[in-house]
Amino acid sequence: MLDFSAFQDALGLMFTSAGSWGWIVPGLIVGLVFSAIPGVSITMAMAIVLPMSLYMDFFSAIVFLTSVYTGAGYGGSVPAILMNIPGSPSSFATTFDGYAMSKKGQHNEALGYALFASTICGILGYVLLLLVIEPMANIVLRIGPVEMFAVAVWGMLLLGSLGSKYLTRGLLAAAFGILLGTVGMNTAGFVRGTMGIPTLLDGIPPIPAMIGLLAAGQLLTLAGKDYILDAEEAREVSVRKILKGCWGTMKYPGVLIRGSIIGIIIGAVPGVGSSIGNLIAYAETKRTSKDSASFGKGNPKGVIAAESAVASAEGGSMATMLALGIPGGGATAILIAAFMMHNIVPGPSFIENQKPMVYAIILNNIVQALVLLVVGIGFIYVASSVVKVRTRYILPAILVIATLGTYAVTGETAGPITLFVFALLGFALVRYEYPIAAVVVGILLGRMLETEFLRSYQLSGGNPLYIFQRPAAMAIFGVMLISLFMTAWGKRKQAKQEAEEEAAMEALHQQELAGRKS
Amino acid sequence: MTHITRRDAFKLTAGGLAAASGLVAMPAIVRAANYPTRPINVVVPFATGGYNDRLSRAFAPYLDKAFGQPTVIVNKPGAGTQLGNTYALQAPNDGYTILCTSASPYIPLTVLLQNAPYKIEDFYMINLPSRDYTLAATSADSPLKSFKEVLDKLKADPSSLSIGVQPASADYANMVLVMQAAEIDPKKLRIVTYDGGGPARNATAGAQVDVGFVGAEGFLPLKTKIKPLAMFSDQPVEWYPEAPLASASGVKSDYVEGSQRGWAITAKLKKEQPEIAKTIEAAVEKASKDAKAIEALKLQDLATTWYGPEASNKAYLANAAKMAKYVDLLK
Numbered sequence: 016m017l018d019f020s021a022f023q024d025a026l027g028l029m030f031t032s033a034g035s036w037g038w039i040v041p042g043l044i045v046g047l048v049f050s051a052i053p054g055v056s057i058t059m060a061m062a063i064v065l066p067m068s069l070y071m072d073f074f075s076a077i078v079f080l081t082s083v084y085t086g087a088g089y090g091g092s093v094p095a096i097l098m099n100i101p102g103s104p105s106s107f108a109t110t111f112d113g114y115a116m117s118k119k120g121q122h123n124e125a126l127g128y129a130l131f132a133s134t135i136c137g138i139l140g141y142v143l144l145l146l147v148i149e150p151m152a153n154i155v156l157r158i159g160p161v162e163m164f165a166v167a168v169w170g171m172l173l174l175g176s177l178g179s180k181y182l183t184r185g186l187l188a189a190a191f192g193i194l195l196g197t198v199g200m201n202t203a204g205f206v207r208g209t210m211g212i213p214t215l216l217d218g219i220p221p222i223p224a225m226i227g228l229l230a231a232g233q234l235l236t237l238a239g240k241d242y243i244l245d246a247e248e249a250r251e252v253s254v255r256k257i258l259k260g261c262w263g264t265m266k267y268p269g270v271l272i273r274g275s276i277i278g279i280i281i282g283a284v285p286g287v288g289s290s291i292g293n294l295i296a297y298a299e300t301k302r303t304s305k306d307s308a309s310f311g312k313g314n315p316k317g318v319i320a321a322e323s324a325v326a327s328a329e330g331g332s333m334a335t336m337l338a339l340g341i342p343g344g345g346a347t348a349i350l351i352a353a354f355m356m357h358n359i360v361p362g363p364s365f366i367e368n369q370k371p372m373v374y375a376i377i378l379n380n381i382v383q384a385l386v387l388l389v390v391g392i393g394f395i396y397v398a399s400s401v402v403k404v405r406t407r408y409i410l411p412a413i414l415v416i417a418t419l420g421t422y423a424v425t426g427e428t429a430g431p432i433t434l435f436v437f438a439l440l441g442f443a444l445v446r447y448e449y450p451i452a453a454v455v456v457g458i459l460l461g462r463m464l465e466t467e468f469l470r471s472y473q474l475s476g477g478n479p480l481y482i483f484q485r486p487a488a489m490a491i492f493g494v495m496l497i498s499l500f501m502t503a504w505g506k507r508k509q510a511k512q513e514a515e516e517e518a519a520m521e522a523l524h525q526q527e528l529a530g531r532k533s
Numbered sequence: 534m535t536h537i538t539r540r541d542a543f544k545l546t547a548g549g550l551a552a553a554s555g556l557v558a559m560p561a562i563v564r565a566a567n568y569p570t571r572p573i574n575v576v577v578p579f580a581t582g583g584y585n586d587r588l589s590r591a592f593a594p595y596l597d598k599a600f601g602q603p604t605v606i607v608n609k610p611g612a613g614t615q616l617g618n619t620y621a622l623q624a625p626n627d628g629y630t631i632l633c634t635s636a637s638p639y640i641p642l643t644v645l646l647q648n649a650p651y652k653i654e655d656f657y658m659i660n661l662p663s664r665d666y667t668l669a670a671t672s673a674d675s676p677l678k679s680f681k682e683v684l685d686k687l688k689a690d691p692s693s694l695s696i697g698v699q700p701a702s703a704d705y706a707n708m709v710l711v712m713q714a715a716e717i718d719p720k721k722l723r724i725v726t727y728d729g730g731g732p733a734r735n736a737t738a739g740a741q742v743d744v745g746f747v748g749a750e751g752f753l754p755l756k757t758k759i760k761p762l763a764m765f766s767d768q769p770v771e772w773y774p775e776a777p778l779a780s781a782s783g784v785k786s787d788y789v790e791g792s793q794r795g796w797a798i799t800a801k802l803k804k805e806q807p808e809i810a811k812t813i814e815a816a817v818e819k820a821s822k823d824a825k826a827i828e829a830l831k832l833q834d835l836a837t838t839w840y841g842p843e844a845s846n847k848a849y850l851a852n853a854a855k856m857a858k859y860v861d862l863l864k
Contacts, residue, residue, distance in 0.1 A: 062581045066606070069590065156739030156758070160725075202728040204700030213612040213647065285735050340754035341735055355587055358832035362754035427611065466728070473725040474695050474742070 018370055025374030028074075032375075035075035039383050042082025043390045049083075050090035051398060053226045053413065054420030054430070056103040057087040058345030065349050073357040074372075078379055080353050081333075084346050085383045088325050089133040089391060093398045096125045096318070098243065099233045100413070104225055104290035104459060105325045108297035111452070112310060112317030119313050120244060122399060123253050127260020128315045129322040130391045135264065136275045136323035137384035140330025143279060145377050149366065152338030155283045160470035161482060165491035166281065167464045170294050172302075172495070174453055181448070188449045192457015193464065195219055202466045203473075214429040218462060221290075223421040223430045225455050227437025230417060232445040237406045244402050252399045257392060263315060270300050270316050274323030282328025283335045285342065290459055296324035302498060308516045326384075333380070337361050337373055568809045569602040574630045578617020578639070580610040584750075585794060588663070588835050589633040595826035599816035606633075614639040615649045622651055626801050628809035636661060637793040638703045641853040645860050646701055653853045657803040657810070658845035659817045661795035662836035667707040667765040667788065668749035668776060672740035673758050680763035680782040683744055684715045691721035697733045697742030700726045703789040704733075706862040707765045708746040711779060714786035748791045749773055753834065765791070772834070789859065790852045794836075795845065814842055 049060035061083050068076035091102030096113035109129060116125035144151070174189050198208040199218035209215035237243060244250050264271070274296040281292035300320035301310040310317050332347045340362025342348035354361050359369075366373055401409060421430030444451050475481030482488055575593070577585045586608060593604050609617035614634060624630035634640075640656055643649035671677045677686075677694075686693050698705050712719045725741075727733035730748050737745030738758040749770065752759055761776035765788040770776065779786070796817050803810040820826055821839040830837045840848075856863065 065581050066590070156735060157741075159736070159739070159741040200728070202700075203726040213615050213649075216612045216615075216647070285732065339738075339758075341731065349581065352581060352583075352587060355833055356590065360754050360834070363757045427616070429611075470725050470727075473723065476692050476723050 018374075021370035022374055024371035025378055028371050028375040029378055032074045035072070035078045036379075036382075038071070038075050038079040039082045039379075039386050040390060042079045043086035043383065043387055044394070046083040046086025046088075047090035047093075047390070047394045050087035051093045051102045051394075052420045053094055053100050053102055053230065053417040054222055054434070056222055056345070057084065057091075057105065058349065060087045061346050061349040065353060068353050069356055073359060074375070076353055076357060077350070077376055078383075080350055081329075081376070081380050082383050084329055084350070085137060085326075085380065085387055086390070087346075088137070088329055089130060089322070089387060090394075091325075092129040092133070092318075092322055093126065093395065096129060097122055097399060097401055098237075098409075098413070100226065100230050100417075104221060105293055105328075106321070107225070107290070107455060107459070108293040108321035109318055109325075110229070111297065111321075112312075112314050113321075115311060115313035116315065116318065117244065117402075121256075121260075121313065122244070122402060123251075123256030123395075124260035124263065124315070125313075125318055126395045126399060127257040127262075128264050128318045129260075130257070130388065130395065131261035131264035132271060132274070132319040132322040133326040133391070134384050134388045135271055135326075136278065137326040137329060137387070138381050139271070139275045140279050140282075140327030141333075141377050141380045141384070143275075144330040144334045145374065148334050148338050148373070148377075151283060151334050155285070155335050156339065158284050158487070159485065160467045160474060161485045161488040162491060163284065163463065164467035164471050165488050165495070166284075166291070166295070167460050167467055169491065169495055170291050170298070170460050171456070171464070172298055172499070174456060184447075184449045185453050188444065188451070188453040189457045192454035193461035194457075195224070195454070196221075196458045196461020197465050202469055214427070219458065220421075220430060220433050221458055223433040224437045224458055226417050226421065227434040228441035228444070228451050228455055230413065230434075231438035231441035232451055234410050234413065235442065235445065238410060240406055242402065242404075242406060243409070250402045252396055252402070254392065254396060257395055260315070261388075264319055267316055267319055270304075270319050271323050273300060273303075274320045275327035278324035278327035279331035279334075281324070282331030282344070285335060285344075291463070292324040292328045293321040294456065294459070296320045299498075330380070333377075337376070338363065338366055340365070568628055568812055569600055571629065572603045572605050573600060573628075574607050574624070575604050576607050576609055576617050576621045576624075576630060576632050576634075578609050578611075578614035578620075578632070578634050581608055584663070584835075585633050585635060587833060588794065588830075591830050591833055591835055592633075592820060592826065592837070595820040595823045595829075596816060598823075599819040613643055613647065615643040615647055618643065618649065618651060618656075622655060622799055622801075626799070626805060628798075628802055628806060628813060631659075631813060632656070632797040633795070634797060635792045635794045636797055636849050637790060637852045638856065640849075641856040642701065642863065645857060646863060653850070655800050656797050656849075657800045657842070658849045659796040659798060659814055659842055660821060660840055661793040661845040661848060662821065662838045662840065663750075663792070663794035664836075664848075665748045665750045665791040665794075666770060667704045667746055667791050668752060668761055668773075669708075669744055669746050669763040669765075669779070670737050670752060670759045670761050671744050672738055673760055675740060675743065675760060677743065677760070677762070680777065680779065681784075683762060684711075684717070684782055684784060687712070687717045687722065688715060691717055692723045694743040695723045695725055697725045697727060697736045697745040697747075699728065699730060699733055699747070701863050703791050703856070703863075704730075704746045704748065706856070706859045707786075707788045709862045710788060710859070711763075711765075711784060711786040715784045749776065750791075750834075787855070789855050790848070793845075793849055793852060 045064060046060055049055045050057055061080060064083055068079055091106035092109045095101040095106040095109040096117055099110050099114035101107045101110055113125045198215055200206050200216050277296040278292045297317055297320050300316055301307050304316060332344050336342055336347040336351060342351055351361060418431045421434050441451055575589050577589050579585050589606050597603050609620045621630055621632050641653055644653055669680060677683055698708055709719045730751050733745050733747045734751055736742050738755045749764060763779035764770055764776040765779050798813060818839055821837050827837050
């Protein structure tokens with residue numbers, strides 16, 4: 016629990032090192048801008064600025080890098096909401112309802128919802144971290160492959176939420192995605208489907224693949240329009256509406272808390288990261304919500320759920336990093352490197368000996384989340400002006416930026432090539448009405464599903480009864496089944512209502528088809 | 534005050550031109566006398582934040598001083614260093630590209646298992662200060678007490694303990710070699726595979742697996758969460774003296790060194806531009822022996838020991854030969 020004398024020292028440390036506070040705003044802006052560029056993930060944004068932080072003193076460097084982390088967590092949602100293209104994989108679930116809201120002319124509100132969910136849950140994640148950093152880290156180490164497999168299966172349940180017209184095509188698309196996700200060398204050292212290309216040994220780079228798939232379909236849709244939003248009066252940027260969205264977030268404390276808990280736990284588990292947390296938080300919120308039929312059509316709860324998981328994951332993965340010295344994901348791996356470059360090794364002894372410093376880092380992150388609220392509104396204000404620009408100027412710009420983004424970070428042509436190949440694939444999928452989202456979910460989860468299943472199999476020696484030795488895995492599967500059963504039960508009641516919705520959706524679909532032809 | 538007349542200017546220009554044309558005409562070996570005249574790229578075939586990246590960045594200021602030219606860290610990660618290695622080999626043979634890499638096990642691994650388009654001998658080691666060894670460990674609260682106990686238990690029932698290891702690694706080869714020496718059939722073991730040292734270490738510390746075979750150095754931050762059982766080295770390791778040696782279990786087996794990290798150039802440069810190669814060797818030696826560098830790197834748990842090209846190449850080639858000998862175990 017909280018160590019009060021260390022806490023006071025931490026407050027002292029915070030105020031004596033006030034100079035380092037100056038790095039919060041630049042850090043947030045760097046994070047926001049980089050992660051809003053499709054193709055640059057949170058990890059990449061941090062990797063780019065890591066060498067810069069070498070020249071700062073320790074606390075300033077950590078403040079700067081964690082500010083980039085905080086900003087990048089939110090930045091990805093801006094293109095996700097405005098253009099249906101997630102800036103980074105962790106804001107993929109934000110596109111489902113965020114873009115739908117934009118289409119209805121509620122982009123200001125959607126961005127507000129996302130921003131406030133990010134702020135509140137970022138703080139929530141860190142407050143929890145402040146209280147339970149040590150016990151939490153030890154629990155995280157105990158999470159084994161069977162539990163992780165259960166989590167991956169949970170993520171796959173999201174597919175049920177990605178309503179598409181044909182069930183079979185949805186399943187086929189998901190299976191295709193999982194196959195793509197397993198290309199490369201697997202955890203047992205077997206190489207599959209690399210076609211002799213060395214770059215593919217590490218698997219298909221997920222970020223350019225995702226951008227390629229999503230952007231192709233989206234850009235083609237946009238190309239037929241003059242502006243992103245059809246209605247002229249909707250093309251406005253209004254701080255009042257953004258604030259209204261911010262305020263509206265407070266109406267859904269349940270969604271915020273559930274999203275945060277999912278985000279923190281998944282963020283804390285080494286090697287998973289926020290790109291899966293947002294999918295699970297979205298799927299869970301949709302399934303347990305009374306108005307689940309309106310998800311994917313612009314329900315603010317969908318935006319809040321996804322963003323709350325992304326923001327709180329930061330606190331979770333910082334817990335693992337500070338307490339154990341092991342990275343929860345790519346971003347914390349960069350942070351560890353920054354620590355080491357300043358001759359500080361995070362881990363059990365760091366927490367023991369330098370508790371005030373740990374608390375100061377956590378407190379500073381809470382401050383960052385608050386500052387994000389202000390910087391974020393400014394950023395949204397500038398970024399959402401994109402709705403006022405004609406698509407004929409935006410489209411080429413996005414294409415160029417995305418291509419550069421996938422190239423710039425590693426300096427390898429593998430990124431742009433993947434982008435191009437998957438753009439073609441995305442085009443074919445859209446053309447034949449296969450749900451692209453299912454392929455993306457498959458790519459994001461395929462590797463984890465396979466790896467954890469394989470490890471569970473190896474660990475148990477092939478004996479399925481092994482699961483009875485893992486109560487946590489049984490609990491996850493149990494909760495999942497109960498939740499599914501309850502949903503099925505509720506669905507029966509709503510069957511009639513659903514039928515009506517279906518008809519409406521069909522009409523919408525026809526309209527869209529007609530619109531595309533004309 | 535000096536007045537520069539037109540004539541002087543002409544003379545200067547002509548002299549400059551003559552010097553420049555002379556430079557172009559001069560044979561490459563003589564040109565080496567001016568090396569280096571521009572920044573030197575240090576290719577790190579890993580992403581930012583890894584050991585080699587940290588080593589290169591921490592060492593860079595001292596290397597800059599020794600060269601009299603700045604060094605630029607170029608991260609070229611991917612395909613188990615194959616992309617970065619290929620990049621370094623394809624760079625112009627002028628000494629402006631050097632490598633900071635985990636020579637072993639990655640160069641032999643990419644050659645032996647990935648059909649990389651280069652040979653082990655295509656690289657020339659300048660200095661390999663960082664050596665890592667396989668460590669067999671268990672979680673701190675595990676009932677297992679010694680490596681002998683582990684081997685005895687596995688002898689009685691090979692599936693009694695689960696083993697965490699990274700396939701196609703030196704750790705895997707060492708695990709199989711010691712099992713074979715103890716007359717335990719490796720095929721009957723319950724082996725859980727991890728696609729990196731980090732995950733395997735986490736699984737060991739968290740008691741997901743009973744015993745983990747992983748590079749020892751990465752365990753240092755997690756020291757309090759594990760119990761070292763057997764270090765696969767000839768002598769106790771300086772930075773982890775309390776870890777018992779594998780031979781203490783009474784079972785003697787051959788083993789491969791976990792990793793050898795440090796500075797390398799291409800063999801082509803050494804052969805065709807020996808003067809430049811000498812300059813690089815001298816610069817790395819000078820920086821490695823710089824008291825300030827030693828102090829700064831020690832604080833970050835990074836190695837600076839100067840072994841020199843001869844010893845480093847010997848160690849590198851010997852380990853590569855051993856890996857080739859046990860290549861079937863690496864697959």
